Amino acid sequence: xxxxxxxxxxxxxxxxxxxxxxxxxxxxxxxxxxxxxxxxxxxxxxxxxxxxxxxxxxxxxxxxxxxxxxxxxxxxxxxxxxxxxxxxxxxxxxxxxxxxxxxxxxxxxxxxxxxxxxxxxxxxxxxxxxxxxxxxxxxxxxxxxxxxxxxxxxxxxxxxxxxxxxxxxxxxxxxxxxxxxxxxxxxxxxxxxxxxxxxxxxxxxxxxxxxxxxxxxxxxxxxxxxxxxxxxxxxxxxxxxxxxxxxxxxxxxxxxxxxxxxxxxxxxxxxxxxxxxxxxxxxxxxxxxxxxxxxxxxxxxxxxxxxxxxxxxxxxxxxxxxxxxxxxxxxxxxxxxxxxxxxxxxxxxxxxxxxxxxxxxxxxxxxxxxxxxxxxxxxxxxxxxxxxxxxxxxxxxxxxxxxxxxxxxxxxxxxxxxxxxxxxxxxxxxxxxxxxxxxxxxxxxxxxxxxxxxxxxxxxxxxxxxxxxxxxxxxxxxxxxxxxxxxxxxxxxxxxxxxxxxxxxxxxxxxxxxxxxxxxxxxxxxxxx
Numbered sequence: 001x002x003x004x005x006x007x008x009x010x011x012x013x014x015x016x017x018x019x020x021x022x023x024x025x026x027x028x029x030x031x032x033x034x035x036x037x038x039x040x041x042x043x044x045x046x047x048x049x050x051x052x053x054x055x056x057x058x059x060x061x062x063x064x065x066x067x068x069x070x071x072x073x074x075x076x077x078x079x080x081x082x083x084x085x086x087x088x089x090x091x092x093x094x095x096x097x098x099x100x101x102x103x104x105x106x107x108x109x110x111x112x113x114x115x116x117x118x119x120x121x122x123x124x125x126x127x128x129x130x131x132x133x134x135x136x137x138x139x140x141x142x143x144x145x146x147x148x149x150x151x152x153x154x155x156x157x158x159x160x161x162x163x164x165x166x167x168x169x170x171x172x173x174x175x176x177x178x179x180x181x182x183x184x185x186x187x188x189x190x191x192x193x194x195x196x197x198x199x200x201x202x203x204x205x206x207x208x209x210x211x212x213x214x215x216x217x218x219x220x221x222x223x224x225x226x227x228x229x230x231x232x233x234x235x236x237x238x239x240x241x242x243x244x245x246x247x248x249x250x251x252x253x254x255x256x257x258x259x260x261x262x263x264x265x266x267x268x269x270x271x272x273x274x275x276x277x278x279x280x281x282x283x284x285x286x287x288x289x290x291x292x293x294x295x296x297x298x299x300x301x302x303x304x305x306x307x308x309x310x311x312x313x314x315x316x317x318x319x320x321x322x323x324x325x326x327x328x329x330x331x332x333x334x335x336x337x338x339x340x341x342x343x344x345x346x347x348x349x350x351x352x353x354x355x356x357x358x359x360x361x362x363x364x365x366x367x368x369x370x371x372x373x374x375x376x377x378x379x380x381x382x383x384x385x386x387x388x389x390x391x392x393x394x395x396x397x398x399x400x401x402x403x404x405x406x407x408x409x410x411x412x413x414x415x416x417x418x419x420x421x422x423x424x425x426x427x428x429x430x431x432x433x434x435x436x437x438x439x440x441x442x443x444x445x446x447x448x449x450x451x452x453x454x455x456x457x458x459x460x461x462x463x464x465x466x467x468x469x470x471x472x473x474x475x476x477x478x479x480x481x482x483x484x485x486x487x488x489x490x491x492x493x494x495x496x497x498x499x500x501x502x503x504x505x506x507x508x509x510x511x512x513x514x515x516x517x518x519x520x521x522x523x524x525x526x527x528x529x
Contacts, residue, residue: 066178069194070201072230072254073344076267077206077279079236079248087513088247091233092132093225096175098233099132100249102513107132117516135225139177143197147171152182154197165195166202173197174226181224181232189217192224192234192252205232205252207282211239212289219278220244230254261313261338262306264345268336269301269317273499284347285339296321296328299399299456300499304333312348313338320400325453327360327395327409331402358407363394366409366428378428378435383411387424387437390415396423399457399464405430408438408464410452423452423468425481439481444491447473458500463522465497465505478507480522490522 089101098110100117107125108117120128138144144155145165152165165171168184177197184193186204195202209218222235236250259267264283271280272291281287300320307314315336322329333354338345357369358377365379380395388411396410407428415421422442428435441450447470456465466479478495482488495518496508509518 066176067256068201069179069196069203071256072179072194072203073256073258074205074252074282075255075257075259076253077250077276077282079250079274079276088235088249090132090223091225091235091249092135092223093227093233094128094131096228098225098227099128101132104513105129106513117514135172137171137173139173139197142177145171145173145180145197152180152195154180154199163199165199166193168193170223172223172225172232174230175228179226179230181226183221183224188215190219190221192221192232194232194254205254207278209278209281211241214241216241227251258344260306261308261336261345262303262315264338264347265303265315265317265336268347269298269319273298273301283345285341286348296323296330299454300459302459311339313345316353318402322398322454325397325412325451327358327363327366327398329358329398329400331356331358331400358398358400360395366395366398366407377407377430380411382435383426384435384437387440388413389440389442390419390421396452397454399455401457401461403461406461408455408457410455410466412452420448421450422448423450423466425455425464425466438483439486441468441479444468444470444477444479445493447477454497456497456500458505458522459502462503463500463505465500465507467497475510478505480505482522490520492520 087103089103089105092099092101099120100108100110102108105125107120107128109120111118137146138157141157143157146153146155147169150167150169152168152171153162154165155162165180166182166184168182171180171182173180180195180197182193182195183190184204185191189208189210190206191204191208192206193202193204206219206221210216211218216239218239220237220239222237224232224234227233231254232252234250234252236248237244238246238248268280268283271277271283277291280291298319299322302318304316304318306316315338317334317336319332319334320329321332332352335351335353336347337349337351339348340346355370358366359369360366364381366377368375368377380393390413392414393411394414396412398410399408400406401408407430409426409428411424411426413421413423420442422440424440425438426435427438442448444450449471450468451470453467453469453476455467458464462482462484464481464483466481467476468479469476475494476496478490478492478497480490480492482490492507492509494510496510498506498508500506501519503523504519504521506517506519508515
């Protein structure tokens with residue numbers, strides 16, 4: 001197989017990793033230097049990160065006391081399940097469990113961990129069907145909620161009096177009967193609102209955006225449903241003109257406790273990694289027109305320090321960007337300046353302090369660009385050829401262990417049609433100027449002729465996750481290499497690694513109907529949780 005065919009496979013595989021194609025076209029106009037591959041946005045088998053990613057390590061929500069709606073703060077608002085081809089019909093909460101009904105009438109429930117969906121048996125789904133069709137909007141002995149002529153109304157069952165809550169539709173009542181969530185159109189755009197059932201206050205939760213160069217909304221929302229505690233689930237549809245481009249499930253977390261400046265930066269980075277621009281922009285004082293790009297993408301970040309000031313906090317962050325299947329890595333240091341706005345921290349300013357780039361222009365030499373200076377590190381000719389089984393090969397993806405000054409990189413083999421080609425993983429020690437071969441793979445399970453799409457080093461530098469696909473199977477899988485013992489191997493079929501949290505890998509599990517977030521703690525188990 002020659003290089004042209006390998007590149008063709010790479011492009012086909014990237015079609016299974018959906019990115020906003022419309023946004024890419026717009027970015028191309030603004031940044032001619034940023035080359036992006038065309039993605040088929042109708043194929044949604046794969047990877048969108050999702051969104052409940054940082055809930056367990058950024059903060060632990062405490063059940064808030066009953067307060068007015070205006071006092072509740074949004075502490076997370078990110079999509080967490082990507083639904084292929086818009087095949088979702090509705091969502092509902094029944095006896096504390098969230099159910100998702102697809103248009104093919106299959107029913108799924110959100111796992112208790114908050115990660116992933118589990119299919120409900122057909123018989124159980126049939127028994128639940130009538131319970132999931134419409135939410136009970138009555139709190140016995142107190143009131144009932146209904147909508148009429150574009151208004152949401154509340155009827156006091158004791159006084160037999162009816163009052164308009166607000167303009168809007170699709171109301172939902174939380175478990176304690178204190179709040180109503182609903183959709184309200186504002187200037188032609190859907191927004192999610194909450195109101196007190198005692199009618200004291202109301203508050204807008206979402207920040208819908210306009211489509212670029214258009215007066216039409218970027219998102220439309222459907223069926224908000226209260227979960228346990230103070231969480232709202234809803235269907236979020238991204239629009240291109242009047243067509244639905246992608247469909248996701250979204251969770252909005254509410255709390256009386258505001259995020260710290262450091263937690264706000266965590267949430268902002270999370271939103272950038274899953275390309276949820278609306279939530280990321282809501283965390284900024286003066287957001288730009290767009291924030292995310294397809295490639296290079298943010299593959300990792302690390303908060304280095306936080307300095308609290310009288311009026312402004314400063315958070316220093318190291319952000320890593322990599323390019324899929326290409327030897328390119330950019331490691332930047334940024335300073336985020338935040339101040340309080342309406343009771344929450346907002347990002348006022350972001351400045352770049354330092355930039356380091358590791359890349360290959362000619363695909364034969366890896367170079368380091370730092371402080372305006374460029375120097376060659378190593379070349380293909382320096383590699384041990386006995387570990388490479390084909391005559392044609394090139395550099396592939398790169399990962400960087402900045403704590404130990406090590407560069408991990410892939411070598412992509414290219415062979416004739418009748419030959420089997422594979423991928424080898426190497427490491428370069430910058431301190432000692434040493435190149436070391438780690439592992440070669442030409443077959444995983446029943447798949448051969450492998451292509452490396454990207455790699456991620458764990459935050460403790462003990463593992464490296466490889467996103468790999470084959471010539472015969474373009475849906476990616478994850479191969480995990482234990483850097484402390486190269487004999488230990490872990491494999492996740494039809495999956496895509498998104499980021500590491502210590503020894504726990506967060507990855508996307510790919511299902512024909514949807515893609516869900518999963519996790520695996522590598523040192524405890526060889527199978528997904």
